[in-house]
Amino acid sequence: MIDSLSENNSFTGKELSEKLNLSKPTISHHIDILKEAGLINEERNKNSKLYSLNYKRMNDFIRVFSDKFKR
Template sequence: MNDAFKALADPTRRKILELLSENDKNAGEIADYFNISKPSISHHLNILKNADLISDERQGQNIVYSLNITVFENMVKWFFDFTKKNDGGGESDE
């Protein structure tokens, strides 16, 4: 999860994730939203992919990127568990 937090620290990568939350996109479609070089976009995509925040799939000549929701669910669970421990809530009465 450390790689995911590091990846989220960058505003460009957060914007890429926002774009992918709308729908899957290829690198060219993502690059259209930014005023930076395509190699820089590829670098950001690789960091997000290495952090398992996104996945890629070849579709013909394009590689299409999509969100990996599982990692976000795990992060939300971690935040919830962390705040529960620090609120003094302790264990639930289930």
């Protein structure tokens, strides 16, 4: 699943819920947190919202996080 999440692959909340086997409210809650952190992008498509990973921000986060544990 994670392999299919990229800037070129976007998913609705419903699709994420089905793929990750999590409830829609759980997905919605986590999407809000990830959006606030800038780790995912949201795009409107007609009546749907599409979500994709923000790879630049994700790589920055991973770099900073790993640097903290190298000490």
